[in-house]
Amino acid sequence: MSIKMTADDLRAFLQRDFTQVADDFEFVSVTEEHVIMALAASDQHLRPGGTVSGPSMFALADVCAYFCILSQLGPVALAVTTSCSIDFMRKPAPGLLLCRMELLKLGRALAVTEGRLYSDAAPDKPVARASLTYSIPPRG
Amino acid sequence: MSIKMTADDLRAFLQRDFTQVADDFEFVSVTEEHVIMALAASDQHLRPGGTVSGPSMFALADVCAYFCILSQLGPVALAVTTSCSIDFMRKPAPGLLLCRMELLKLGRALAVTEGRLYSDAAPDKPVARASLTYSIPPRG
Amino acid sequence: MSIKMTADDLRAFLQRDFTQVADDFEFVSVTEEHVIMALAASDQHLRPGGTVSGPSMFALADVCAYFCILSQLGPVALAVTTSCSIDFMRKPAPGLLLCRMELLKLGRALAVTEGRLYSDAAPDKPVARASLTYSIPPRG
Amino acid sequence: MSIKMTADDLRAFLQRDFTQVADDFEFVSVTEEHVIMALAASDQHLRPGGTVSGPSMFALADVCAYFCILSQLGPVALAVTTSCSIDFMRKPAPGLLLCRMELLKLGRALAVTEGRLYSDAAPDKPVARASLTYSIPPRG
Numbered sequence: 355m356s357i358k359m360t361a362d363d364l365r366a367f368l369q370r371d372f373t374q375v376a377d378d379f380e381f382v383s384v385t386e387e388h389v390i391m392a393l394a395a396s397d398q399h400l401r402p403g404g405t406v407s408g409p410s411m412f413a414l415a416d417v418c419a420y421f422c423i424l425s426q427l428g429p430v431a432l433a434v435t436t437s438c439s440i441d442f443m444r445k446p447a448p449g450l451l452l453c454r455m456e457l458l459k460l461g462r463a464l465a466v467t468e469g470r471l472y473s474d475a476a477p478d479k480p481v482a483r484a485s486l487t488y489s490i491p492p493r494g
Numbered sequence: 495m496s497i498k499m500t501a502d503d504l505r506a507f508l509q510r511d512f513t514q515v516a517d518d519f520e521f522v523s524v525t526e527e528h529v530i531m532a533l534a535a536s537d538q539h540l541r542p543g544g545t546v547s548g549p550s551m552f553a554l555a556d557v558c559a560y561f562c563i564l565s566q567l568g569p570v571a572l573a574v575t576t577s578c579s580i581d582f583m584r585k586p587a588p589g590l591l592l593c594r595m596e597l598l599k600l601g602r603a604l605a606v607t608e609g610r611l612y613s614d615a616a617p618d619k620p621v622a623r624a625s626l627t628y629s630i631p632p633r634g
Numbered sequence: 635m636s637i638k639m640t641a642d643d644l645r646a647f648l649q650r651d652f653t654q655v656a657d658d659f660e661f662v663s664v665t666e667e668h669v670i671m672a673l674a675a676s677d678q679h680l681r682p683g684g685t686v687s688g689p690s691m692f693a694l695a696d697v698c699a700y701f702c703i704l705s706q707l708g709p710v711a712l713a714v715t716t717s718c719s720i721d722f723m724r725k726p727a728p729g730l731l732l733c734r735m736e737l738l739k740l741g742r743a744l745a746v747t748e749g750r751l752y753s754d755a756a757p758d759k760p761v762a763r764a765s766l767t768y769s770i771p772p773r774g
Numbered sequence: 775m776s777i778k779m780t781a782d783d784l785r786a787f788l789q790r791d792f793t794q795v796a797d798d799f800e801f802v803s804v805t806e807e808h809v810i811m812a813l814a815a816s817d818q819h820l821r822p823g824g825t826v827s828g829p830s831m832f833a834l835a836d837v838c839a840y841f842c843i844l845s846q847l848g849p850v851a852l853a854v855t856t857s858c859s860i861d862f863m864r865k866p867a868p869g870l871l872l873c874r875m876e877l878l879k880l881g882r883a884l885a886v887t888e889g890r891l892y893s894d895a896a897p898d899k900p901v902a903r904a905s906l907t908y909s910i911p912p913r914g
Contacts, residue, residue, distance in 0.1 A: 374538065398514065398538075408575050409553035416548050435548050436744065437581045437767065439719055439859035441886050441905060442574070443879040458890075458900055459863040463743045463769065464716065466861050468888075468903055470878075480878055483888055485861060485903060487717065487767075489743065576884065577907065579719035579859055581746050581765060583739040598750075598760055599723040603883045603909065604856065606721050608748075608763055610738075620738055623748055623765060625721060627857065627907075629883065654818065678794065678818075688836055688855050693829035715828050717861045722854070 357386055358428040364389075364421045367429060372417075379417055382452060388469075389422040393451045406446045411471055414453045415440060415484040419467040422455040423488055432491040433465065440484040450474040451481065465490050497526055498568040504529075504561045507569060512557075519557050522592060528609075529562040533591045546586045551611055554593045555580060555624040559607040562595040563628055572631040573605065580624040590614040591621065605630050637666055638708040644669075644701045647709060652697075659697055662732060668749075669702040673731045686726045691751055694733045695720060695764040699747040702735040703768055712771040713745065720764040730754040731761065745770050777806055778848040784809075784841045787849060792837075799837055802872060808889075809842040813871045826866045831891055834873045835860060835904040839887040842875040843908055852911040853885065860904040870894040871901065885910050 359367070361384040369376045378399070383390040391414065393399065399410035416435055423433055455469035465488045470480040499507070501524040509516045518539070523530040531554065533539065539550035556575055563573055595609035605628045610620040639647070641664040649656045658679070663670040671694065673679065679690035696715055703713055735749035745768045750760040779787070781804040789796045798819070803810040811834065813819065819830035836855055843853055875889035885908045890900040 371542065373542075374540075400514075402511065402513075408556050408578075409549050412552045412578075413549035435582050437579070437717060438548075438552075439577070439579045439905065441577045441878075441907065443576075443881075443886055458861075458903060461863075466863055466903070483878060483886070483905060485859065485905065487861065577857060579765065581738075581767065583741075583746055598721075598763060601723075606723055606763070623738060623746070625719065625763060625765065627721065651822065653822075654820075680794075682791065682793075688858075689829050689833035692832045692858075696828050715862050717859070718828075718832075719857070719859045721857045723856075 357384060357425045359425045360384060363429070364425060367424065368421070375413070375417070379414065381421070384425055388454050388456050389418055389425055390452060390454045391418040391421065393453075395451060404448060406451050408442060411442070411451070411482050412438065412440060414451065415455070415469065415471060415482070416486060418453040418455045418469065419484075419486040420488070422457050422467050423460070423465045423490070426457055426460060427465070427490065430491060433488045436464070436487050436489045438484060438486045440482055442482050444479055444481050446481045447473040447475045463489060463492075497524060497565045499565045500524060503569070504565060507564065508561070515553070515557070519554065521561070524565055528594050528596050529558055529565055530592060530594045531558040531561065533593075535591060544588060546591050548582060551582070551591070551622050552578065552580060554591065555595070555609065555611060555622070556626060558593040558595045558609065559624075559626040560628070562597050562607050563600070563605045563630070566597055566600060567605070567630065570631060573628045576604070576627050576629045578624060578626045580622060582622045584619055584621050586621045587613040587615045603629060637664060637705045639705045640664060643709070644705060647704065648701070655693070655697070659694065661701075664705055668734050668736050669698055669705055670732060670734045671698040671701065675731060684728060686731050688722060691722070691731070691762050692718065692720060694731065695735070695749065695751060695762070696766060698733040698735045698749065699764075699766040700768065702737050702747050703740070703745045703770070706737055706740060707745070707770065710771060713768045716744070716767050716769045718764060718766045720762055722762045724759055724761050726761045727753040727755045743769060777804060777845045779845045780804060783849070784845060787844065788841070795833070795837070799834065801841070804845055808874050808876050809838055809845055810872060810874045811838040811841065813873075815871060824868060826871050828862060831862070831871070831902050832858065832860060834871065835875070835889065835891060835902070836906060838873040838875045838889065839904075839906040840908065842877050842887050843880070843885045843910070846877055846880060847885070847910065850911060853908045856884070856907050856909045858904060858906045860902055862902045864899055864901050866901045867893040867895045883909060
């Protein structure tokens with residue numbers, strides 16, 4: 355399936371529709387296979403000890419899954435998260451936290467995504483895995 | 495099982511160990527059956543339209559589950575979220591967002607919690623359900 | 635919400651449409667609040683030691699959730715499981731294994747259920763918890 | 775991480791310790807990266823229309839995850855499923871149903887696996903995805 359929105363398209367969408375969190379996230383790679391985003395962690399994302407918090411990891415997975423769907427569906431503002439399963443496996447190392455999401459299914463009413471979070475320094479030791487389902491609006 | 499920490503104990507623990515988010519959450523009820531907490535939503539928790547964001551709901555479920563375990567385990571700072579399954583079912587109504595968590599199992603190595611998020615105005619129409627598992631440190 | 639199918643209605647539906655597993659499950663209680671079903675465990679459901687297997691517990695949760703939806707939706711054969719999150723917490727005791735499911739949401743396209751599995755002998759020590767989502771066909 | 779049990783080792787273990795289901799499953803591939811198993815579907819695994827049932831897909835994911843852990847942990851009979859999240863995405867096509875599982879984490883007390891189920895005929899259109907967590911006994 356070819357992508358309908360490039361990294362630049364998605365970035366513009368993020369900045370316009372998600373003003374409050376737009377500065378927290380960066381697009382690293384947008385292809386037919388995946389979307390990779392990074393969390394630009396600031397104090398509010400960290401727990402004592404400098405570790406990225408669970409809710410910040412959830413937020414990264416959620417936004418990355420959302421834009422993974424949009425990259426293939428086109429600019430539809432109405433996709434809504436209906437469920438998430440997330441496993442936290444390792445403490446994130448200091449440095450950039452990345453998330454790579456794949457679109458497993460783009461159905462009539464539901465889209466299913468799956469991906470992993472990992473530290474820039476140790477891509478082979480995932481920090482977390484997550485699968486998210488989105489309800490998508492009826493299409494033409 | 496009787497509780498080992500009261501609402502006052504838990505509140506002190508929250509304010510000391512979770513400085514950055516302590517003002518976001520309030521204890522509503524702490525009993526042998528459950529812990530109920532509320533999200534004091536500010537701008538950073540809201541999406542366009544004034545709805546509480548998914549990551550903020552996750553954060554409320556996570557903190558409520560954590561303190562539900564601590565209320566029965568005692569003041570142990572080392573419980574760590576290992577997994578969460580969450581279903582978002584309805585858009586939160588304006589007003590206070592509450593979470594009621596129960597401890598289903600307190601095992602040797604794992605604690606399992608389950609609960610629901612609901613708007614103050616419509617307690618019978620849950621906004622979300624969540625189950626969370628925590629790894630707990632070996633005890634004496 | 636009032637129920638549209640009684641235990642007798644559901645039993646007839648089970649026997650007609652799920653011939654292969656109809657003898658494995660019994661209806662214990664069907665109300666507006668919940669559906670409770672029991673697994674009539676035979677050799678094929680047991681693991682060495684006589685414990686009910688994980689897949690058999692999954693099957694009980696799945697069928698109980700399905701009939702919980704049907705009890706409120708009416709006789710629609712087309713609801714399809716889209717996801718399940720299940721936590722196994724304790725080894726089932728010998729004796730009857732029960733599942734109590736609640737319908738948390740009956741939406742336009744999705745139904746969300748949640749419940750617990752427990753041994754007849756220890757209803758307060760759940761063996762497992764499960765939440766299941768079903769895709770439901772468009773209605774009139 | 776190198777494997778501690780080959781496909782032959784795992785097959786012998788399956789036949790000895792899981793007598794009742796040993797004939798239902800086949801080992802297709804056992805490497806450092808993954809374990810792939812197939813369901814030899816018989817009548818009891820099928821729903822009306824000849825589709826593999828949800829519980830049978832759960833059983834395949836569960837057994838494949840179990841042997842994926844054992845392949846790297848060695849012959850330990852005591853790993854126990856603690857949780858599973860599974861998304862059913864497409865109807866399985868007739869023919870062989872396969873499951874490919876990866877071990878994402880082998881920790882002190884928990885092992886986390888993730889994988890996909892797919893029909894032999896359409897490996898790029900997964901039928902389901904699943905993540906499973908196992909409690910593993912203390913080692914040496």
